[in-house]
Amino acid sequence: MRIVKYPRFSVLVMLLLSGVLLLWQHFGMNRVIRIDAATTLPMALQDDRSSGGASVARLIRDNDAFALHCLLSSTYEWPYCEMSIRLTDKPEGIDLSRFDSVKLNVEYRSPGARALRFFARSYDPAYGKANDDTTWKANELAFTPAVGGEVKTIPLHSFNVASWWLSEHNIPVEYAGPDLQRVRMIQLSTSGLKEPGEHVIRVRYIEFHGKWVSREQMALLVVALWVALAASVLVNDLRQMQRRLRHSRRREEDLRSLTKALQLENKVIGELARRDPLTGVRNRAGIRDELLREAELSQPERPLAVIFIDLDHFKRINDEYGHDTGDLVLKQFTAEVGTLIRREDYLVRWGGEEFVLFCPNTPLASAIQLAEKIRLHLRDLEWVSDLHVTASFGVTVLAQEPVADSLKRADEALYQAKHEGRDRVIAHRP
Numbered sequence: 001m002r003i004v005k006y007p008r009f010s011v012l013v014m015l016l017l018s019g020v021l022l023l024w025q026h027f028g029m030n031r032v033i034r035i036d037a038a039t040t041l042p043m044a045l046q047d048d049r050s051s052g053g054a055s056v057a058r059l060i061r062d063n064d065a066f067a068l069h070c071l072l073s074s075t076y077e078w079p080y081c082e083m084s085i086r087l088t089d090k091p092e093g094i095d096l097s098r099f100d101s102v103k104l105n106v107e108y109r110s111p112g113a114r115a116l117r118f119f120a121r122s123y124d125p126a127y128g129k130a131n132d133d134t135t136w137k138a139n140e141l142a143f144t145p146a147v148g149g150e151v152k153t154i155p156l157h158s159f160n161v162a163s164w165w166l167s168e169h170n171i172p173v174e175y176a177g178p179d180l181q182r183v184r185m186i187q188l189s190t191s192g193l194k195e196p197g198e199h200v201i202r203v204r205y206i207e208f209h210g211k212w213v214s215r216e217q218m219a220l221l222v223v224a225l226w227v228a229l230a231a232s233v234l235v236n237d238l239r240q241m242q243r244r245l246r247h248s249r250r251r252e253e254d255l256r257s258l259t260k261a262l263q264l265e266n267k268v269i270g271e272l273a274r275r276d277p278l279t280g281v282r283n284r285a286g287i288r289d290e291l292l293r294e295a296e297l298s299q300p301e302r303p304l305a306v307i308f309i310d311l312d313h314f315k316r317i318n319d320e321y322g323h324d325t326g327d328l329v330l331k332q333f334t335a336e337v338g339t340l341i342r343r344e345d346y347l348v349r350w351g352g353e354e355f356v357l358f359c360p361n362t363p364l365a366s367a368i369q370l371a372e373k374i375r376l377h378l379r380d381l382e383w384v385s386d387l388h389v390t391a392s393f394g395v396t397v398l399a400q401e402p403v404a405d406s407l408k409r410a411d412e413a414l415y416q417a418k419h420e421g422r423d424r425v426i427a428h429r430p
């Protein structure tokens, strides 16, 4: 919803809208029902002749007004003349309770009396009959028309139910109150007056004034709009918070997997740095940590054996068969040695065609045996390009000394093996 994207703007618009609605209700939204000389609503006259009296009512209309001319006679005990205007034929009538006031522009000429009666007759099937208007509730307003035909404005809550009507129709008390919700007819009447002579009730207009929307309804609407706005802003806030939360969770997840990938990459890179790219065995840097650890674990009865291995006349192979063949020999060599040693032994490319085999928990005699086994295996092996390849071995074990000392001793043993004719194992005790 666009409105909740800009809550401040929405509040401003809402403020303006509330003001406009309330002002509009106050000054506008007027609803008027007007009855004047031009009205086509059916009118009827009654007088007391039907009750044995002699009063005579006449209706006189001109361009400006309609008038009830009543020749009131005192023959009958309750003389009267009456003018009725049917507002509607619909049984539900007109709901005048939604109107605030009635404006009466009525002139009254009489031999003496000044007060008139105005009735709003409402039909309710609970106590009345649709086809008998005497059973319609007589909501009554007694008023004195202003002198000179001035307009008289009377609030509609001034209506009361005529007591004679209540007693005449024996109305239950729950229906005794005024009812302007279903008015079908209005009446102007001289009832209650007894001065004989000519009474003229001249009506320029009767207007019922109200509002299409009452003040209470408008206030309710404005409050409802504010509540709706507040609710949508809150819901939007909640949604945004959820979105942000989801977003930051996703980012957190992304970062975590990125970190994981980097860690893995670092591990791979680290592992690659620790291995010889040609043969795949460890290089010198790659054995450093393990060597220190194994040296620490080494004990006289379970020593770390150090076996230097150097391929014999390797330069010749390179020279005669080419560097690539030399590479293949190096690969074949590491692969073959790999099959002869234990999982816990370390074969390390020390440099060029020189390798060191570290065997934890291996006494010198066992180390010599292993070296012999490897030497014989290599000598009898079918090498690439039908080569005959041998290797020389310098063997020792680590004593209570720095690792470098044992390496030096193994190197010296290897040198001796080379010197004595190659393809042999020489061991030097610590």
Ligand SMILES: Nc1nc2c(ncn2[C@@H]2O[C@H](COP(=O)(O)OP(=O)(O)OP(=O)(O)O)[C@@H](O)[C@H]2O)c(=O)[nH]1
Pocket (backbone or CB within 6 Å): 278, 310, 311, 312, 313, 314, 315, 316, 318, 322, 323, 324, 325, 326, 327, 330, 351, 352, 353, 418, 422
């Ligand atoms: N193909 C190949 N040759 C290498 C590699 N590293 C070192 N070499 C060669 O290995 C040869 C070692 O030669 P030397 O140190 O003279 O030793 P040698 O010929 O084996 O003689 P002895 O060790 O005395 O038996 C050199 O020619 C190096 O170029 C490698 O990765 N691949």
